[in-house]
Amino acid sequence: xxLSPTYSLHARYLFPIDLPPIRDGWITxxxxxxxxxxxxxxxxxxxxxxxxxxxxFINAHTHLEFSNLAQPLGRPGTPFTEWIREVVRWRRAAxxxxxxxxxxxxxxxxxxxxxxxxxxxxLGEIATLPQTEGDGRYDAMQGVSxxxxxxxxxxxxxxxxxxxxxxxxxxHSSGRHPLAGLSPHAPYTVGPRLVSSIxxxxxxxxxxxxxxxxxxxxxxxxxxxxxxxxRELLDDLGAWQTGVIPLGSTPLDYLRLLANTDxxxxxxxxxxxxxxxxxxxxxxxxxxxxxxxxxxxYFAHDRYPLAEMLARDVNVALGTDSRASNPDLNMLSELxxxxxxxQDVSPEAILRLATSNAAKALGMxxxxxxxxxxxxxxxxxxxxxxxxxxxxxxxLFDTRQTVRFVFRGGRxxxxxxxx
Numbered sequence: 001x002x003l004s005p006t007y008s009l010h011a012r013y014l015f016p017i018d019l020p021p022i023r024d025g026w027i028t029x030x031x032x033x034x035x036x037x038x039x040x041x042x043x044x045x046x047x048x049x050x051x052x053x054x055x056x057f058i059n060a061h062t063h064l065e066f067s068n069l070a071q072p073l074g075r076p077g078t079p080f081t082e083w084i085r086e087v088v089r090w091r092r093a094a095x096x097x098x099x100x101x102x103x104x105x106x107x108x109x110x111x112x113x114x115x116x117x118x119x120x121x122x123l124g125e126i127a128t129l130p131q132t133e134g135d136g137r138y139d140a141m142q143g144v145s146x147x148x149x150x151x152x153x154x155x156x157x158x159x160x161x162x163x164x165x166x167x168x169x170x171x172h173s174s175g176r177h178p179l180a181g182l183s184p185h186a187p188y189t190v191g192p193r194l195v196s197s198i199x200x201x202x203x204x205x206x207x208x209x210x211x212x213x214x215x216x217x218x219x220x221x222x223x224x225x226x227x228x229x230x231r232e233l234l235d236d237l238g239a240w241q242t243g244v245i246p247l248g249s250t251p252l253d254y255l256r257l258l259a260n261t262d263x264x265x266x267x268x269x270x271x272x273x274x275x276x277x278x279x280x281x282x283x284x285x286x287x288x289x290x291x292x293x294x295x296x297x298y299f300a301h302d303r304y305p306l307a308e309m310l311a312r313d314v315n316v317a318l319g320t321d322s323r324a325s326n327p328d329l330n331m332l333s334e335l336x337x338x339x340x341x342x343q344d345v346s347p348e349a350i351l352r353l354a355t356s357n358a359a360k361a362l363g364m365x366x367x368x369x370x371x372x373x374x375x376x377x378x379x380x381x382x383x384x385x386x387x388x389x390x391x392x393x394x395x396l397f398d399t400r401q402t403v404r405f406v407f408r409g410g411r412x413x414x415x416x417x418x419x
Contacts, residue, residue, distance in 0.1 A: 003044055003046065003412075004043060004044045005030060005031050005043075006028070006029070006030040006031070006035070006042060006043035006044070007028070007029055007030075007043050007044040007045070007046060008026045008027065008028040008029070008041030008042055008043060008044070008045050008046070009026065009027050009029070009046050009047075009048055009053060009379075009381075010024070010025070010026050010041065010045065010046070010047040010048060011025060011027070011048050011049075011051045011052060011053040011381070012024065012049070012050050012051060012052065012384055013025065013051075013052040013053070013384065013392045013395070013396075014026075014027055014037055014052070014053050014371060015052055015053065015054040015055075015351065015371070015392075015396070016037060016370055016371040016372065017054070017055060017351065017352060017355045017356050017369065017370040017371065018356060018370045018372070021052075021392045021393075022037060022038065022039075023392070024039070025037060025038060025039060025053075026038060026039060026040065026041040026045075027053055027371060027379070028041060028042045028043065029377040029407075029410045030042075030043070030410075031410065032376065032377055032409040032410035032411070033374060033375065033376060033377055033410070034371060034372060034373055034374065034375050034376070034377050035373060036373055037371055037372075037373075048381055048404070048405070050383065050384055050385075050386050051381050051382060051383055051384060051404055051405075052381070052382045052383075052384050052392070052395070052396050053371070053379055053380075053381050054119075054351075054355065054371070054379070054380045054381075054382065054396075055355045055356075055359075055368065055369055055370055055371055055375075055378060055379065055380065056119060056120065056121040056122065056368075056378035056379055056380045056406060056407070056408065057118070057119045057120045057121075057331040057332070057335075057354045057355065057358075057380055058120065058121075058122045058123070058124075058143070058317070058354060058355065058358035058359055058361075058362065058364070058368065058369065059115060059120045059122070059123045059124065059143075059318070059319055059320050059329065059331055059354075059358070060123075060124040060265065060288070060290045060317040060318060060319045060358045060361045060362060061124050061126070061210070061265070061267050061290040061292060061319025061320070061321060062111070062115075062123055062124070062125055062126070062319060062320050062321060062322055062329065063125070063126045063321065063322035063324070064107060064108040064111035064112065064123075064125055064322070065104050065107050065108065065111075065128060065322075066107065066111075066322035066323045066324040067107040067108065067110045067111030067114060067322070067323055067329070068103065068106065068107040068110060068323075069090075069322075069323040069324060071323075071327065072298060072323065072324055072325050072326060072327065073086040073087060073090060073324045073325070074086050076298055076300070077298075077299070077300040078299070079218075079229065080215070080216045080218060080229075080299055081218060081229040081230055081232070081233045083299070083324075083325070084233060085233065087324060088237070090324070102137075104128070104137065105137040108137045108138065108141075109137070109140070111323075111329060112140050112141050114328065114329045114330075115329045115331075116406055116413055116414050117330070117403065117406075117414055118328070118329055118330035118331050118332055118333070118403060119330075119331055119332055119380035119382065119403040119406055120329070120331050121142055121378050121406060121408045121413070122142045122143040122358075122359075122362065122364060122368060122378070123141060123142070123143040123144075123178075124143055124144050124146065124181075124210060124265060124290070124319065124358075124361070124362050125138070125141065125143065125144070125145050125146065125178070126146050126148050126183050126210065127145045127146060127147055127148060128148050138178055141178050142178055142378075142408070143178045143179070143362055143364070144178055144179045144180070144181045144208055144362050144363070145178045145179070145180055145181065146180075146181040146182060146183035146208070146209075146210045147163075147164060147167040147180070147181070147182050147183060148183045148185055149163070149164055149182060149183060149184045149185060149190060149194070149198060150185050150189045150190065151189070151190065151194070152188070152189055152190065152191055152234070152239055152240070152241050152244055152245075153239075153241050153244070154191060154193060154194075154241060154244055156194075157191075157193060157194050157197065160194060161194065161197050161198070161201065164182050164198060164201055165201060167180065167182070168180050168182070168201070168205050168207055179207075179208075179362075179363070180207055181202070181207050181208040181209060181210060182198050182201070182202050182207060182208075182209050182210075183209065183210045183211060184198045184199075184209070184211050185211070185212060186211065186212040186213065186215070186219070187213065187219060187222070187223055187245065187249070187251075187254060188219060188222055188230050188234065188245075189239075190211075191241070191244040191245060192244075192245070192246070192249070192253065192254070192257065193244075195211070195254060195257050195258075196257050199257050199258055199260050199261050199264075200260070202261045202262070203260055203261045203262055206262045207261075207262070208261070208262065208263040208264065208265065208362065208363055209258060209261045209263070209264045209265070210264070210265040210267055210290075211254065211258060211264070211265070211266065211267060212267040212268055213251050213254055213255070213266050213267065213268065213269060213272075214251040214266075214268065214269050214270060214271045214272045214276070215267070215268040215269075215270055215271070216270070216271065216299075216301070217271055218230050219271075220250075220251070220271055222245065223245060223248075223249040223250060223251070224247070224248060224249070224250070225247060226242075226245065226247050250273075250276075251269075251271075251272060251273075251276050252273070252275065252276050252279060255276060255279050255280065255283075255287075256279075258287065259279075259283050259286070259287060261286070262286065263286055263287075263288075263361075263363050264283075264286065264287045264288070265287075265288050265289075265290050265317075265361055265362075266280060266287065266288065266289045266290065267290050267292075267319070268290065268291070268292060268296070269289040269290070269291070269309075270296060270301050270302070270304060271301075271302070272289070272305070274308075277305065277308060277309055277312050277314060278312055280309070280312075280314045281309070281312035281313040281314045282313075284313050284314060284315045285315075287315070288314075288315040288316070288317055288357070288360065288361035289309060289314050289315070289316050289317075290316075290317050290318070290319045290361065291304060291306060291316055291317070291318055291319070291338075291353070292318070292319045292320060292321040292325075292326070292334075293318065293334050293337045293338050293341070294320070294326050294327070294333070294334060294337055295320070295321035295325040295326050297337070297341075298325045298326065299325070304342075306338070306342050306345055307342065307344045307345050310345065310349055315357055315360055315361060316353055316357060317353055317354070317357045317358035317360070317361040318331065318334050318335070318338070318353040318354045318357075318358060320334060331354050332382065332401070332402070332403055334354065335350060335351065335353070335354055335397065336397060336399045338350050338353065339397040340399075347391070347393035347394070347396075347397060348393065350397075351393065351396075355369050355370065356369035356370050357369075376408075376409055376410075377407055377408075377409060377410035378407065378408050378409065379405075379406070379407040380403055380405075380406055381403070381404045381405035381406070381407075382396060382401055382402070382403055382404065383401045383402055383404050384396060384398075384401060385398050385400065385401070
């Protein structure tokens with residue numbers, strides 16, 4: 001049954017995010033926008049029962065091209081550089097598939113559909129070439145598509161910068177969604193000179209930038225001394241370039257480059273120093289750190305400094321990363337994981353990681369991330385336990401709960417429906 005242009009949904013709880021939960025509340029939607037929250041419905045009415053209505057989740061970091069994987073590559077606790085070797089082998093095998101097989105488009109479609117089932121309608125996606133204008137692979141996605149830039153050799157600087165310029169120009173001229181961003185991949189695949197140039201290009205175009213940084217201790221060793229497992233990996237791949245990475249470098253050097261952009265996302269940040277966390281906190285209006293909880297656990301990293309980051313005013317958002325290091329793309333499962341493993345962080349703060357903080361990270365805060373009048377009616381409807389609790393967050397973070405419905409722009413997308 002299709003809902004009328006103006007309708008109200010009733011839930012046991014509404015979670016506005018920036019206000020306390022509302023018990024037995026109604027949310028009214030008109031022409032795809034939220035009109036009001038409270039206890040007075042308007043227009044057609046629909047009681048959803050024992051559920052919570054929240055802003056649809058935002059996955060601030062993923063690589064959808066891996067969404068065809070049935071299980072993560074490697075094994076839990078595998079050394080990160082060995083996992084990268086697995087990724088290289090997998091990608092080479094995928095590229096060698098018969099001509100006419102668009103494996104990336106198929107994986108991206110599956111990843112968007114899986115994300116939707118987990119309550120996610122907006123993503124921070126790392127996109128890889130080749131792709132052609134209008135190929136449709138991201139037509140169903142909302143959020144930001146960051147072009148992945150890879151190439152440590154300094155002589156590739158101009159070529160890669162030109163590709164980045166062309167990507168932004170094509171995307172912006174088409175006026176299509178998702179929005180376009182750039183992703184100089186990581187310090188071990190992109191030298192400081194190219195990172196600086198990408199940051200300057202992004203600043204001029206007001207495009208966001210995402211970069212994997214301080215992900216492993218081995219990365220820190222490569223920056224500091226040019227040695228270790230990453231040096232061995234790059235040598236084996238024929239990618240090491242002596243002198244491209246100045247010895248004695250730190251993640252702070254890259255943070256300073258990225259701080260020159262309109263908006264930057266620091267992906268992972270697992271091993272940022274106290275000084276670097278403080279730096280990110282001072283830039284919180286334009287710089288965010290993206291925590292990928294179950295991927296972090298897959299590699300058995302040191303405990304994530306989530307409480308410290310939040311205490312120092314860092315805008316932290318959640319990402320799933322990809323199915324190459326995560327069993328699924330379910331954001332509700334990420335939230336459950338964080339609630340279980342970071343009991344020193346309040347449930348209200350945890351919920352913001354996948355809603356308002358993530359919207360801020362992707363530059364979508366004016367229209368997404370909270371339930372408020374005038375914002376887009378992008379909604380996640382989650383079942384809640386029937387028993388009473390003094391804290392409704394306990395009901396929401398109960399691991400038995402699942403996503404029941406998802407709306408985008410006021411239209412129900414999951415389960416598939418005309419309403």
